[in-house]
Amino acid sequence: MAEFARGGYYGTSTEAIAKRVGVSQPYLFRLFPGKKAIFLAAAQRCIEDTIRTFEEAAEGLEGEAALHAMGQAYAEVIVEQPERVLMQMQMYITVGAAEQAGDSEFGEVVRAGWTRLWDTVHLLLGADTGRTTGFMAHGMLINSLVTMGFPPGHRVWESVNGPTRPGGRIEP
Amino acid sequence: MAEFARGGYYGTSTEAIAKRVGVSQPYLFRLFPGKKAIFLAAAQRCIEDTIRTFEEAAEGLEGEAALHAMGQAYAEVIVEQPERVLMQMQMYITVGAAEQAGDSEFGEVVRAGWTRLWDTVHLLLGADTGRTTGFMAHGMLINSLVTMGFPPGHRVWESVNGPTRPGGRIEP
DNA sequence: ATAGTTAGTAATTGGGCACTAACTTTCTCG
DNA sequence: CGAGAAAGTTAGTGCCCAATTACTAACTAT
Numbered sequence: 055m056a057e058f059a060r061g062g063y064y065g066t067s068t069e070a071i072a073k074r075v076g077v078s079q080p081y082l083f084r085l086f087p088g089k090k091a092i093f094l095a096a097a098q099r100c101i102e103d104t105i106r107t108f109e110e111a112a113e114g115l116e117g118e119a120a121l122h123a124m125g126q127a128y129a130e131v132i133v134e135q136p137e138r139v140l141m142q143m144q145m146y147i148t149v150g151a152a153e154q155a156g157d158s159e160f161g162e163v164v165r166a167g168w169t170r171l172w173d174t175v176h177l178l179l180g181a182d183t184g185r186t187t188g189f190m191a192h193g194m195l196i197n198s199l200v201t202m203g204f205p206p207g208h209r210v211w212e213s214v215n216g217p218t219r220p221g222g223r224i225e226p
Numbered sequence: 227m228a229e230f231a232r233g234g235y236y237g238t239s240t241e242a243i244a245k246r247v248g249v250s251q252p253y254l255f256r257l258f259p260g261k262k263a264i265f266l267a268a269a270q271r272c273i274e275d276t277i278r279t280f281e282e283a284a285e286g287l288e289g290e291a292a293l294h295a296m297g298q299a300y301a302e303v304i305v306e307q308p309e310r311v312l313m314q315m316q317m318y319i320t321v322g323a324a325e326q327a328g329d330s331e332f333g334e335v336v337r338a339g340w341t342r343l344w345d346t347v348h349l350l351l352g353a354d355t356g357r358t359t360g361f362m363a364h365g366m367l368i369n370s371l372v373t374m375g376f377p378p379g380h381r382v383w384e385s386v387n388g389p390t391r392p393g394g395r396i397e398p
Numbered sequence: 399a400t401a402g403t404t405a406g407t408a409a410t411t412g413g414g415c416a417c418t419a420a421c422t423t424t425c426t427c428g
Numbered sequence: 429c430g431a432g433a434a435a436g437t438t439a440g441t442g443c444c445c446a447a448t449t450a451c452t453a454a455c456t457a458t
Contacts, residue, residue, distance in 0.1 A: 059322075060322050060323060060326050061236070061323050061326070062234060062236060062237075062319060062323065063236075063237070064233070064234060064235075064236035064237040065234075065235070065236040065323050067414080067415060067416085068415075068416065068417085069414095069415075069416095077435095077436075077437095078436070078437055078438080079415095079416090079417095080417075080418075080419095080436095080437075080438085080439095081435080081436060081437075083416080083417060083418080084435085084436085088416080088417080089415095089416065089417090140319070140322055143315070143318065143319050144319060146315065146370050146373045146374050147234060147312070147315050147316060147319060147373055149373065149374050149375050150231075150232050150312055150373060150375070151232060151233050151234065151237050153375065154232050154233070161374070161375050164374055165374055165375065165376060168374060168376075168382070169380075169381075169382060172381075172382050183384045183385045184385045187364075187367070187384065187385045187386055188360075188363075190367055190382075191360075191363040191364045191366065191367035191386075192359075192363045194363065194366035194367045194369070194370045195359070195362055195363035195366045195367075197366070197370075198318050198366045198369075201318045201319055201321065201322060202318050202321050202333070202336055202337055202340060203321050203322070203325065203333050203337065204337060204340075208341075209341075209344075210340070210341060210344050210362075212355045212359065213355045213356045213359045214359055214363075239444080239445060239446085240445075240446060240447085241444095241445075241446095249405095249406075249407095250406070250407050250408080251407095251445095251446090251447095252406090252407075252408085252409095252447080252448075252449090253405080253406060253407075255446085255447060255448080256405085256406085260446080260447080261446065261447090
């Protein structure tokens with residue numbers, strides 16, 4: 055996941071993946087049918103991790119409190135595992151490339167995963183569509199800013215954390 | 227731009243670009259010093275186009291009216307030139323890959339361009355930081371949804387267009 | 399006419415990469 | 429203990445692709 059997160063599907067060699075996990079490169083092809091399957095596995099793992107992050111953060115909470123806890127949890131993900139953020143972005147854009155290459159399955163898997171994420175957040179936030187969309191939108195902004203490498207403190211980060219708490223700031 | 231938008235930096239061959247613009251592949255290397263320069267040119271063009279889109283949409287308007295006009299303008303971009311949306315995403319994620327490859331220039335160019343976009347929107351919206359962030363956040367959500375290929379009408383699109391106009395829907 | 403620039407192409411090269419084949423070591427369990 | 433499966437490895441193949449080289453044709457200024 056870390057490798058794909060940096061280089062994306064095409065920019066990551068199977069050799070780099072093998073080296074990172076500490077096995078020989080051909081052995082990957084015994085564990086997975088091909089490179090695409092490795093990427094897909096990483097993508098699914100990435101989504102599931104994020105879903106669980108939110109579920110655990112909002113456990114026992116409701117409404118505003120759940121929103122705040124989930125925002126806080128994602129802020130921690132950013133600093134502790136930024137590769138998860140990057141992997142999400144990689145996963146989004148790989149859909150188009152896969153579809154052009156005649157692979158519609160990949161897009162369906164990603165959309166299904168993201169919809170599950172959306173539904174999870176929606177439920178945890180009390181089924182308020184506007185609030186869910188706002189939360190996800192801020193998440194996507196965060197993803198983009200992290201991906202572009204904007205340092206914490208840059209003015210584009212102003213009033214990002216929490217649609218309801220303007221003026222805040224992400225700590226490094 | 228269209229080619230890079232689909233396949234990203236690594237997933238796009240210079241031959242594909244040459245074919246699309248109707249010249250031979252080696253000739254690209256006479257026009258540009260290398261593949262990276264072609265991508266960078268496309269990325270800069272992409273940002274500038276978006277900045278101009280917003281400037282033209284908001285011309286003569288202020289506050290809420292400007293916000294609405296800019297949202298409308300971006301909705302038109304989505305249906306008419308989705309490749310511009312994809313190119314933005316490609317540009318974001320290529321920063322990480324470039325930085326890992328020892329190229330810090332690319333990231334700086336992208337961040338500078340995006341900051342200019344942010345400042346432009348900020349000014350057009352009356353220098354209200356919360357509003358600017360909300361607008362950009364919704365833009366990033368739209369970019370992500372388009373990139374993943376969610377069809378219009380899917381529930382994840384609910385209440386997306388305009389942070390102030392929940393319940394709306396993107397047409398087709 | 400001479401000299402030089404502009405705008406292009408065909409052919410090639412060299413390196414990287416996904417994937418395969420065949421062989422070796424290390425568990426597992428009757 | 430011993431046989432078979434599980435878990436690996438080394439070596440190699442063929443393809444793709446960025447970049448280069450060397451060449452041509454059409455203008456343009458002197």
